[in-house]
Amino acid sequence: MKNEQLAGLQSDSQDGCGCCPRKRRFLGQVGGIGAASMFAGSAALAQTGKAGSRIVTPRRIDVHHHFAPPNWVAQARAANQGGGAPWSLDGTLADMELGGVQKSVLSLIQPGTWFKDNQQARSLAREVNDYAAKIRSTHPTRFGIFTTLPMPDAEGSLKEIEYGMDVLKADGVGMFTSYGNKWLGDASFTPVLSELNRRKTVVYVHPTNPACCSALQPGINPSTIEYATDTTRTLASLLFSGAANRFPDISWIWSHSGGTMPFLFSRFERQEEFMRDKVKAVLPQGSMYEMKRFYYETAQGTTPMQLAALLKMIPMSQVLFGSDYPYRPAMECVEGLEAWKFKPADLRAIEYGNCLRLMPQLKA
Numbered sequence: 432m433k434n435e436q437l438a439g440l441q442s443d444s445q446d447g448c449g450c451c452p453r454k455r456r457f458l459g460q461v462g463g464i465g466a467a468s469m470f471a472g473s474a475a476l477a478q479t480g481k482a483g484s485r486i487v488t489p490r491r492i493d494v495h496h497h498f499a500p501p502n503w504v505a506q507a508r509a510a511n512q513g514g515g516a517p518w519s520l521d522g523t524l525a526d527m528e529l530g531g532v533q534k535s536v537l538s539l540i541q542p543g544t545w546f547k548d549n550q551q552a553r554s555l556a557r558e559v560n561d562y563a564a565k566i567r568s569t570h571p572t573r574f575g576i577f578t579t580l581p582m583p584d585a586e587g588s589l590k591e592i593e594y595g596m597d598v599l600k601a602d603g604v605g606m607f608t609s610y611g612n613k614w615l616g617d618a619s620f621t622p623v624l625s626e627l628n629r630r631k632t633v634v635y636v637h638p639t640n641p642a643c644c645s646a647l648q649p650g651i652n653p654s655t656i657e658y659a660t661d662t663t664r665t666l667a668s669l670l671f672s673g674a675a676n677r678f679p680d681i682s683w684i685w686s687h688s689g690g691t692m693p694f695l696f697s698r699f700e701r702q703e704e705f706m707r708d709k710v711k712a713v714l715p716q717g718s719m720y721e722m723k724r725f726y727y728e729t730a731q732g733t734t735p736m737q738l739a740a741l742l743k744m745i746p747m748s749q750v751l752f753g754s755d756y757p758y759r760p761a762m763e764c765v766e767g768l769e770a771w772k773f774k775p776a777d778l779r780a781i782e783y784g785n786c787l788r789l790m791p792q793l794k795a
Contacts (some may be wrong), residue, residue, distance in 0.1 A: 473760050492786040492793055494635060495686060495730040495753025496535035498523065500562040506555060510546035516757045521567060523756060527573065530754065530761025533783070534793055536575035537563045538605040543638040544581050545610065552581035564599045577605035577635050580623070583613060588623050596630060602790050603633030603682075608665040609641045616668030616675075628678035633790055635684040636727075638662045659713060662690030666722075671702060673713030675721045677784050682789060683725045684751060688732025691769070693740035696722070719744075726789065728753030729781070731766025750781045751789075 438692070463646040499518040508514040516580040518532060518540075538561055545552040554612045556579045563576040578595025580588040604627060605770060607614065613619060625632055638658035645653060662685055671681075685692075693700075703710045714721065723745050730753035732741070741750070752768075754761035787794050 439473045453541040455550050461630055491530065491532045491752050491761070491765075491782045493527070493530075493532045493756070493785060494684060494751050494756045495522070495637070495728045495759070496532075496537060496756050497540045498537045498563060499540050499567065499757075501561055503544070503555060503559055503562075506551070507544065512542055512546055513540075515540035517721075518757045522572070524570075526754070526756050526760055528606050530765055532754070532761050533576060533588065534573055535754075535756070536577055536602055536635070536790075536793070537566065538577040538635055539579045540636060541637055543607055543610075543639075544579060545583060549581065549587055552584055553587040553591070556581040556587070557594065560591070560595050560599060560601070563712070564601075575602040575790070577601060577603050577726070582606060583619065584621070585612035585619060588624055590693055592623070592626055592630070592632075596632070602793065603635055604633050605637065607637055607639040607644075608661040609639060610650045611642050614661075614665040614668035616665070616670070616672035617673075621674075624674055624678045625682065628680045631680045631682070633684065635686075636665065637686050638690065659687055659690035660776070662686060663692045663695055666690075667699065668694050669704075670705070670714060672696055672720055676714060676716075679724075685725055685727050686730060686732075686753065687755075688737045688741045689727045689745075690727055691739075692722075693744050696744065710763075723749065725749065726751055726785070729764055729768065730755035731759060731763075736770070737768075738771055747777050747780060748785055748788075751786050752782050 446664065456594065457603050480529075480593060497515065498520075499515040503792075504514040524534065543552075544555040559579045560576070563574075563579075567574040571790055578591060580591050580602040584589050592604060609615065613622075615624070619621045626696065639666070640653040641657055641661045644657050644660075658780075666689075696718075703714060703718060706713070710780065725745075726780070727741060727745060728751040729738075732738070733752075752764060754764050768781060771779070
């Protein structure tokens with residue numbers, strides 16, 4: 432499969448975090464690396480890679496790794512919906528080599544495929560999912576895939592769940608924190624959540640720029656505040672609508688160490704008090720019970736403050752490795768986790784063990 436190059440694309444101000452100096456240096460590093468020369472055969476995968484002076488073993492599983500098919504980029508830009516940071520398959524493989532990542536589970540960049548046209552969204556979601564499947568078929572030991580849905584089109588999303596999970600054999604489904612002014616616990620999404628629950632699906636959730644809160648402060652990128660906060664909004668939506676309790680067989684993965692949720696959780700507990708008797712129907716075991724069954728990946732979430740808050744709240748068994756490529760290199764997460772000085776067994780669990788327990792097929 433030809434590796435389409437998206438050179439020349441620039442990050443829009445709304446497209447995540449592609450503007451920082453570290454990101455620009457990283458893109459310069461990987462831009463000149465030929466993935467074909469690094470991955471010439473299976474023997475190369477058994478050897479260690481180098482990241483500067485550090486030797487890293489390619490064993491990590493990255494559950495927060497984006498891709499951007501060329502036609503999706505074109506349609507997103509035509510709809511004034513961003514289009515993501517510059518991406519290429521060669522760049523992806525190069526970053527995985529530098530960060531010691533054995534396998535990445537691909538998910539589409541925000542805001543997804545819905546640009547106010549259901550038919551366009553359905554067609555584009557199918558194209559995006561086929562594109563991801565072709566990448567996986569070309570590099571079967573390096574990639575998994577999260578199926579993209581044409582949300583908020585519930586009917587179209589049900590069809591794409593069937594195609595993605597039954598035909599493409601995806602590892603799970605990728606969703607965003609909000610669609611317009613609706614978060615994931617909204618009643619209109621009940622048919623989708625019901626089907627995902629029936630299938631016992633792993634659902635990876637990425638934040639997006641919420642319709643409610645765009646461009647609130649001039650000069651401040653929405654990703655600076657709103658992305659992490661929208662994760663907390665959709666968590667609240669699932670909890671206090673009762674959806675988390677009604678659909679217990681969905682395995683949720685939340686981005687960026689839970690966003691602002693660990694810092695605001697005492698407010699969630701206060702909300703339970705406000706709801707009084709009603710809380711018994713929607714959260715019979717309490718919000719903390721639900722939070723501890725969710726999974727949380729660590730992309731842009733490995734500062735001492737973030738890890739301290741997350742790990743005080745949830746067990747080590749629920750933490751997964753994530754990079755946020757192409758917005759961040761995998762080595763950023765590697766270095767953040769190393770700096771925390773985890774016990775070796777805990778670090779192995781975060782890097783790949785917990786993920787293989789959740790998605791054992793990724794070991795193949």
